[in-house]
Structure formats: structure tokens, C-alpha cells
Amino acid sequence: MDVNFQYTGKRISGQKIKGKIEADSKKEALTELEKNGLIIFGIDETKPWNKDIVLNKKVKHKDFIIFLRQYATLIHAGISISDATKTMVKQTDNYALRTALIDIDKQLDQGQALSKAAERHPKVFPTLLVNMIHAGEASGKLDEILNQMADYYEKEYENRQKVISALTYPSIVGVITIFLSMFLLVFIVPQFVSMFNSFGEDIPAFTQFVLNLSNFVGSYWWVLFVVVVLLAILYKYFMQYEAFAYRMDIIRMKFPFLGVLVHKGALVRMTQTLSTLVNSAVPILQSVEITERVVGNHVIRDVLAQSRKSLEVGESLAKPMNDHWAFTALVVQMIQIGEKTGTLDQMLAKAADFYEEEVNQLSERIKTLIEPLMIIILTVIVGSIIAAVIIPMFSLFETL
Structure with missing residues (x-):
């Protein structure tokens, strides 16, 4: 699962920069930053301070419903499940849901079914929803099931x-x-x-x-x-x-x-x-x-x-x-x-x-x-x- 890293460095032009990046490890984060032409002076793992973690470990009900409808719309439009998941990662603000979707996206890239990937996150995706997703995958009506x-x-x-x-x-x-x-x-x-x-x-x-x-x-x-x-x-x-x-x-x-x-x-x-x-x-x-x-x-x-x-x-x-x-x-x-x-x-x-x-x-x-x-x-x-x-x-x- 992705970890947050905070880094400082400079561009080739000499402009000093600092920022954050998500990666599986420090090595992967450095590789990604260097690919973008950055010279890194220092990089450290950061513990995310997010109100969704402190105040609400579960996904807010409103956020969850909006996610289901948007996800269903993307799939109904003919977008693949993998691409739809990547899109939802970018659009979702809720930390718990976004973290789960990042992991699901990786599982999908490895050939895992959506229901199996979602099953790894019981606090975000309830048992009922996981079983319904499985039924949607079997019937080819995943968008209808999500709605x-x-x-x-x-x-x-x-x-x-x-x-x-x-x-x-x-x-x-x-x-x-x-x-x-x-x-x-x-x-x-x-x-x-x-x-x-x-x-x-x-x-x-x-x-x-x-x-x-x-x-x-x-x-x-x-x-x-x-x-x-x-x-x-x-x-x-x-x-x-x-x-x-x-x-x-x-x-x-x-x-x-x-x-x-x-x-x-x-x-x-x-x-x-x-x-x-x-x-x-x-x-x-x-x-x-x-x-x-x-x-x-x-x-x-x-x-x-x-x-x-x-x-x-x-x-x-x-x-x-x-x-x-x-x-x-x-x-x-x-x-x-x-x-x-x-x-x-x-x-x-x-x-x-x-x-x-x-x-x-x-x-x-x-x-x-x-x-x-x-x-x-x-x-x-x-x-x-x-x-x-x-x-x-x-x-x-x-x-x-």
C-alpha cells in the first residue's frame, strides 16, 4: 500500500523545490522523482494527518454513495474497471476510500477480480456490497448493480x-x-x-x-x-x-x-x-x-x-x-x-x-x-x- 514521502530538491534549471509523493517504498519514490528530472537532496516518510483518519475511520455515507454512482457511470460509459478505478482515485477526497481504491487498482493490474480486491478492505466495502459486485461481475451488469x-x-x-x-x-x-x-x-x-x-x-x-x-x-x-x-x-x-x-x-x-x-x-x-x-x-x-x-x-x-x-x-x-x-x-x-x-x-x-x-x-x-x-x-x-x-x-x- 502506498506510503507518503516528503522530499526537497531542485530542478535541472536550479530552482529549489519541495513536495510530497506516494510510493510503495523510498526507493520507488526516488526513482519516480528522478524520472521527472529532479535532483533530490532529502526524502523522508511522513505520517499523514488527515481529518478522515482522526475523526472518521469509516467512509462518510454521502461520499460512499457518490462514489458508487460515479463508478457506475464510468463503467456504463464503457470505461474499463481498471481505468474507472484510476479515475476514482483522482476524484475521491476521502482518505480511507482513496487508500482502499489505490490498493484495489494495484490488485486489478495484477489480474485480480474487483470483488476479490474489494474484499481486502472490509471497513470500506461491506460484505453485502462485495457479494453484489461479485454478482455483477458474473452477470456483466456491474454498472446496474452499483447503482x-x-x-x-x-x-x-x-x-x-x-x-x-x-x-x-x-x-x-x-x-x-x-x-x-x-x-x-x-x-x-x-x-x-x-x-x-x-x-x-x-x-x-x-x-x-x-x-x-x-x-x-x-x-x-x-x-x-x-x-x-x-x-x-x-x-x-x-x-x-x-x-x-x-x-x-x-x-x-x-x-x-x-x-x-x-x-x-x-x-x-x-x-x-x-x-x-x-x-x-x-x-x-x-x-x-x-x-x-x-x-x-x-x-x-x-x-x-x-x-x-x-x-x-x-x-x-x-x-x-x-x-x-x-x-x-x-x-x-x-x-x-x-x-x-x-x-x-x-x-x-x-x-x-x-x-x-x-x-x-x-x-x-x-x-x-x-x-x-x-x-x-x-x-x-x-x-x-x-x-x-x-x-x-x-x-x-x-x-x-
């Missing part, structure tokens, strides 16, 4: 953003509620403790509870912080285990109010992916296996694994789905019809479109309903803390 995948990733991104958008507001309000409550308990409530003690009056039970909570949070706030960090670490650790990850996906899908959105979003991803693969003439067993790996939901993945085994013994793809709560009647019926009529890709696409529209409507509905709900929760929690301090004060003023 199809650009549409797929664009839709996937939009659907994911809708789910994230619906969950963002309650998350933000929840964090504000926690911090505001902590501020009141740590800095405001303690100011009234000495005043209540000086009057020696009986304090209401709820006020005493808030005072005790304030004292605990003020003294042991760091314990709460440590507990939160430990829980986050433990969660990440246990998510590596299949049983725990499977249970967490069940909780997400059955969570009150928001679980429906997560559930339908998972079905959209599954039906879109499987439809895209089947439509591209990828064998059904391989299509199901790839969908298992990219669906991103352990519950759906487990049922797909059972469906694949069902296909292997000559039974229906829909049979295991029909017996599982995670698959709706509509999805099962669409798959059954598709299997009987030979239009599985079309039926899956219709199911994906239906649930995609449902996700749109659900996300808008949730945002509309959850905003006032979160404001009420914020008001109740913060208002209760304030009330716990103010109400006893009225009793004290009456006794004066």
Missing part, C-alpha cells in the same frame, strides 16, 4: 436516520432532566437544610427524602459516575456474547412505545437486503446467509438461520418465520407468494416499501407525542424537587 447498491445504501441511511431522529429528542430531554436534577440536589437543596434545622420544625416525609437524596448525591456523586461507566463497560463486554445480545434485541423490539419502531426498522432492513440480493441473481441460500450477517438484529438473524436450514432440506423459506413473533403476517405472506410465483424479490421489495412508509409515519407520530410527554416528565421531576423545598417554607412562615 442499485447506491439506492440501497441511500434508503438504508434515510431509514436509520428516521429511527435515530425519533429517539434523539427523548434522549436529549432525559439527559437535561438528569443534569438539572443533579444541579438542584447538589447546589440548591443544601442551602435550605440549615434553615430547616434552625427552626426545629417537623419536616414532611417527602421533603426529608429529597434532603437525604441531596446529601447522598452531594457526597457520593462520584460513585454514581463510576457506576454509570462500569455499566457501560459491562454492557459493551456482554454484547460480545450471543445470548446477551439476543436478549437485548428482544428488549429493544418489545420496549413500550419505541419498540415498534425498532421492530419495523429491522424488518425493513431485512426485506430490502434480501430483495436486493435475490434481484441480482445471487443464489437464495447465499442471499439468506449474507442477509443474516448484515441485518444487525440477533432475533431476525436467528430466524433467518433457521430459514436457511429449512431451504437446505427442501422446505419453505417462510416456514420458520411463520412460527416466530418477530415476523409479521404481511412479511410471511409476501414471502410465501413470492416463493410460489417466482417473484420473491418483488414481494420482498413491496414488503420493504410498506414497512418503510410505516417507519416514516411512526417516527413522525412518536416525535409528535413524545415531546409533550418528555416535557411533562421533566416538569414533574424538577417541580417535585422544588416543591419539596418550598412547601415546608410556607409552614415555617406561618409559625413566625
